[in-house]
Amino acid sequence: MKIFKRTFDSTALTLLWILFGNFTITNAQKDTKDKPNFIIIFADDLGYGDLSSYGHPTIHTPNLDRMAFEGQKWTNFYVGASVCTPSRAALLTGRLPVRSGMASNKHRVLFPDSKNGLPSSEITIAEQLKKAGYNTACIGKWHLGHKEQYLPTNNGFDYYFGIPYSNDMDYVGKDIPGYKKLVQQNPENLKTENYNVPLLRNLEIVERPANQNTITKRYAEETISFIKQNKNQPFFVYMAHSLPHIPLFASKEFMGKSERGLYGDVVEEIDHGVGKILKALEDEELAENTIVMFTSDNGPWLPFETHGGSAGLLRAGKGTTWEGGMREPAIFWGPGLVKPGLITDLGSTMDLFATFSSMAGIQVPKDRIMDSFDLSETLRGHNPSPRKSILYYRGTELYAARLGDYKAHFITEGAYGQFGERTEHQTPLLFNLNHDASEQYNIAGDNEEIIRKIREMVQNHQSKLVRGKDQLAERE
Amino acid sequence: MKIFKRTFDSTALTLLWILFGNFTITNAQKDTKDKPNFIIIFADDLGYGDLSSYGHPTIHTPNLDRMAFEGQKWTNFYVGASVCTPSRAALLTGRLPVRSGMASNKHRVLFPDSKNGLPSSEITIAEQLKKAGYNTACIGKWHLGHKEQYLPTNNGFDYYFGIPYSNDMDYVGKDIPGYKKLVQQNPENLKTENYNVPLLRNLEIVERPANQNTITKRYAEETISFIKQNKNQPFFVYMAHSLPHIPLFASKEFMGKSERGLYGDVVEEIDHGVGKILKALEDEELAENTIVMFTSDNGPWLPFETHGGSAGLLRAGKGTTWEGGMREPAIFWGPGLVKPGLITDLGSTMDLFATFSSMAGIQVPKDRIMDSFDLSETLRGHNPSPRKSILYYRGTELYAARLGDYKAHFITEGAYGQFGERTEHQTPLLFNLNHDASEQYNIAGDNEEIIRKIREMVQNHQSKLVRGKDQLAERE
Numbered sequence: 001m002k003i004f005k006r007t008f009d010s011t012a013l014t015l016l017w018i019l020f021g022n023f024t025i026t027n028a029q030k031d032t033k034d035k036p037n038f039i040i041i042f043a044d045d046l047g048y049g050d051l052s053s054y055g056h057p058t059i060h061t062p063n064l065d066r067m068a069f070e071g072q073k074w075t076n077f078y079v080g081a082s083v084c085t086p087s088r089a090a091l092l093t094g095r096l097p098v099r100s101g102m103a104s105n106k107h108r109v110l111f112p113d114s115k116n117g118l119p120s121s122e123i124t125i126a127e128q129l130k131k132a133g134y135n136t137a138c139i140g141k142w143h144l145g146h147k148e149q150y151l152p153t154n155n156g157f158d159y160y161f162g163i164p165y166s167n168d169m170d171y172v173g174k175d176i177p178g179y180k181k182l183v184q185q186n187p188e189n190l191k192t193e194n195y196n197v198p199l200l201r202n203l204e205i206v207e208r209p210a211n212q213n214t215i216t217k218r219y220a221e222e223t224i225s226f227i228k229q230n231k232n233q234p235f236f237v238y239m240a241h242s243l244p245h246i247p248l249f250a251s252k253e254f255m256g257k258s259e260r261g262l263y264g265d266v267v268e269e270i271d272h273g274v275g276k277i278l279k280a281l282e283d284e285e286l287a288e289n290t291i292v293m294f295t296s297d298n299g300p301w302l303p304f305e306t307h308g309g310s311a312g313l314l315r316a317g318k319g320t321t322w323e324g325g326m327r328e329p330a331i332f333w334g335p336g337l338v339k340p341g342l343i344t345d346l347g348s349t350m351d352l353f354a355t356f357s358s359m360a361g362i363q364v365p366k367d368r369i370m371d372s373f374d375l376s377e378t379l380r381g382h383n384p385s386p387r388k389s390i391l392y393y394r395g396t397e398l399y400a401a402r403l404g405d406y407k408a409h410f411i412t413e414g415a416y417g418q419f420g421e422r423t424e425h426q427t428p429l430l431f432n433l434n435h436d437a438s439e440q441y442n443i444a445g446d447n448e449e450i451i452r453k454i455r456e457m458v459q460n461h462q463s464k465l466v467r468g469k470d471q472l473a474e475r476e
Numbered sequence: 477m478k479i480f481k482r483t484f485d486s487t488a489l490t491l492l493w494i495l496f497g498n499f500t501i502t503n504a505q506k507d508t509k510d511k512p513n514f515i516i517i518f519a520d521d522l523g524y525g526d527l528s529s530y531g532h533p534t535i536h537t538p539n540l541d542r543m544a545f546e547g548q549k550w551t552n553f554y555v556g557a558s559v560c561t562p563s564r565a566a567l568l569t570g571r572l573p574v575r576s577g578m579a580s581n582k583h584r585v586l587f588p589d590s591k592n593g594l595p596s597s598e599i600t601i602a603e604q605l606k607k608a609g610y611n612t613a614c615i616g617k618w619h620l621g622h623k624e625q626y627l628p629t630n631n632g633f634d635y636y637f638g639i640p641y642s643n644d645m646d647y648v649g650k651d652i653p654g655y656k657k658l659v660q661q662n663p664e665n666l667k668t669e670n671y672n673v674p675l676l677r678n679l680e681i682v683e684r685p686a687n688q689n690t691i692t693k694r695y696a697e698e699t700i701s702f703i704k705q706n707k708n709q710p711f712f713v714y715m716a717h718s719l720p721h722i723p724l725f726a727s728k729e730f731m732g733k734s735e736r737g738l739y740g741d742v743v744e745e746i747d748h749g750v751g752k753i754l755k756a757l758e759d760e761e762l763a764e765n766t767i768v769m770f771t772s773d774n775g776p777w778l779p780f781e782t783h784g785g786s787a788g789l790l791r792a793g794k795g796t797t798w799e800g801g802m803r804e805p806a807i808f809w810g811p812g813l814v815k816p817g818l819i820t821d822l823g824s825t826m827d828l829f830a831t832f833s834s835m836a837g838i839q840v841p842k843d844r845i846m847d848s849f850d851l852s853e854t855l856r857g858h859n860p861s862p863r864k865s866i867l868y869y870r871g872t873e874l875y876a877a878r879l880g881d882y883k884a885h886f887i888t889e890g891a892y893g894q895f896g897e898r899t900e901h902q903t904p905l906l907f908n909l910n911h912d913a914s915e916q917y918n919i920a921g922d923n924e925e926i927i928r929k930i931r932e933m934v935q936n937h938q939s940k941l942v943r944g945k946d947q948l949a950e951r952e
Contacts, residue, residue, distance in 0.1 A: 344533060437532075
């Protein structure tokens with residue numbers, strides 16, 4: 001009767017993976033398609049604690065949990081910034097936003113009246129994979145410049161369907177002073193028409209305001225349709241959900257479904273789309289040669305209370321350089337390509353650039369400093385992650401740095417009116433993040449040598465840093 | 477190649493479980509043994525967030541995660557009190573400790589000089605299962621009275637191996653003023669000899685001080701040996717680990733192994749023992765007819781910093797009536813008996829009494845008020861949990877009550893010098909725990925009707941409450 005039950009034996013799985021996993025890769029690579037497909041599913045403002053498999057009690061995410069179980073569940077995986085625009089720039093370029101100019105102290109993200117966007121001198125992961133013959137699509141939120149030259153199809157993507165900036169912009173509601181008050185006064189007033197956000201296909205506006213109730217579902221459908229159209233050649237999809245960033249919207253099918261309320265409805269609809277994408281890959285017999293990677297752009301937007309997510313055990317959220325702002329759930333799924341396991345090594349969204357380049361058989365650019373480590377041998381289960389450090393920037397300022405288990409905060413500051421004022425620390429706060437993920441117990445007093453090493457690493461980084469011109473400052 | 481990978485399809489699993497799961501039960505019950513075996517594995521001071529499957533980033537618990545994946549992972553499961561003695565009394569009697577007298581405002585737990593213990597008028601789950609012909613063992617920490625008449629073998633257990641009270645009692649260290657300072661000054665001073673705790677086999681002291689470095693391993697060995705000796709008749713094991721309660725100890729094999737430090741070493745050794753127990757059940761062909769249940773007695777003891785655990789996203793910890801004090805990881809594993817799934821329904825350690833009684837085919841006592849709901853049909857996947865409410869007592873006072881999704885705090889108070897002074901709330905604080913598990917957003921203002929219903933439930937409970945004589949107050 002064993003076959004009818006949900007069972008696993010990790011020792012046997014590991015052994016069988018060693019025996020057959022690599023063989024599968026080799027075989028697949030000698031197939032008609034010798035390069036794996038890549039799909040990045042990027043949530044917006046989803047916290048470390050918002051999936052069942054990362055500890056949420058009432059958000060049901062069976063498809064993402066399936067990915068975590070069948071693939072690798074990373075628990076020390078970071079984004080390049082704690083807010084939207086720079087975080088996306090980091091992922092797409094494999095570089096710290098301070099290098100590309102996509103970080104600013106004046107305006108932290110791009111707005112509908114921003115003048116600029118991602119500089120054309122930057123190489124996106126899509127431009128990079130096109131060198132290896134990939135067909136590329138960006139489905140979802142862009143937020144790296146809404147003018148024509150900055151849009152996805154002018155930055156390495158063959159196809160684009162989505163909104164150019166955040167879903168809370170272009171607010172046109174009349175009687176309502178703001179989202180928070182709106183929701184508290186009457187949740188039913190939460191109307192997609194209040195946000196005059198355009199929906200684009202390639203360079204054309206096809207809907208305005210975008211119907212945000214159906215947008216999550218449509219992103220999944222567009223992704224599946226791109227997969228089916230491109231099944232005979234290597235492809236890359238960057239699927240960047242515009243939710244669960246506020247304002248929260250779900251389709252009729254999901255509205256009121258989650259025990260977690262509207263925020264849960266949204267996350268469960270995203271999860272449902274993940275399930276449909278996995279099924280499409282299996283139906284098209286692409287699952288064995290595709291890596292699906294899931295993460296989020298930054299931590300939960302906590303001031304929005306139950307309309308914001310949860311960082312789980314991590315401290316603070318979006319906008320801060322505490323762990324809750326920059327550590328995210330991160331799942332790599334790829335039967336035959338990714339060895340299942342719980343990975344506590346360090347990783348970053350910036351590493352996707354070098355990792356996918358390596359798996360596609362192309363070199364990373366040599367003409368610039370990259371912040372991207374090749375994780376492919378960790379995904380295959382052969383080596384620990386080559387990444388040993390994390391730099392926590394807020395705008396263009398380095399607030400904190402992690403080296404191995406230890407994180408030093410040189411500056412701490414809350415965000416959006418929570419978690420306290422800016423404080424510069426003569427002696428940095430020091431935490432052992434593997435022992436104390438919640439950053440509660442400062443151990444700076446006993447660890448001068450560790451602080452010295454972190455300072456040395458930071459100085460080394462800063463001595464070579466060439467800061468890009470601030471692209472977020474200018475408004476029209 | 478599918479068979480070589482870690483994959484699952486929950487829809488297919490559910491369908492197959494419906495088709496064959498019940499059939500398996502029926503078949504097993506017609507077997508030589510018609511009653512399932514029960515094993516409760518009870519950790520001490522382990523928090524909601526301390527397992528990988530409940531979101532911990534660096535504690536590796538593959539065996540408990542396996543149980544959660546193959547069985548039911550409950551996320552709204554409670555203990556009967558937020559400290560040791562009353563929580564254990566609640567589990568063993570299926571009754572609120574305030575009824576049995578195992579709750580007190582003067583002394584919150586029993587001590588080596590306490591005069592009393594669990595009253596003989598109480599019926600333990602072991603006494604209950606003996607009525608159905610079970611062989612019973614208590615392996616581990618007791619803490620319900622250390623005098624002969626109170627020990628396990630005089631309370632329904634055929635066999636006992638363990639320590640009679642907490643592992644931090646009988647302190648005989650000389651130069652060291654206290655555990656916390658000790659650990660901060662020199663972790664290597666953490667010696668098992670400093671705690672003159674006796675180790676008993678049945679009624680005899682077989683070792684004093686108990687060697688706590690090897691105790692976790694020995695509990696697993698004793699459990700396995702009891703399983704093997706009793707494989708031809710129904711058995712019940714209450715395995716109550718004395719760790720990760722401070723002082724923390726691990727065997728040589730586990731010391732220094734965990735990325736989470738010593739606390740992680742201890743939890744990973746407990747998890748390792750779980751794996752050995754599951755293997756023994758499989759080796760003896762008992763897995764199909766045994767339920768293994770894992771939980772902990774109360775939340776993490778947070779003042780001990782990294783020597784205490786994590787409540788994950790839940791507020792506060794041990795000693796409080798916030799969720800972090802009383803909500804615990806809870807996993808039911810039983811291939812063929814338990815339908816796999818994530819269960820967000822309410823449950824309590826007090827429910828194990830009625831649940832196991834029902835599965836063993838015996839009635840719960842009718843001569844007393846029980847606080848125990850039969851969860852067996854929820855375990856089988858047939859019905860939602862019959863439990864709809866939770867009462868949060870601190871000592872003999874009711875501080876809070878949960879009805880459905882909503883929890884009202886009538887009194888809030890921190891513990892062990894953290895989380896604030898005692899405060900009585902004229903209008904209770906009200907939280908929707910499914911939307912707001914972290915108890916951050918008081919919604920009392922908008923929900924008078926919900927508060928009225930909770931008050932009504934509490935009044936109904938209190939009108940029938942007969943308080944047992946305080947068994948913890950008297951010292952010698």
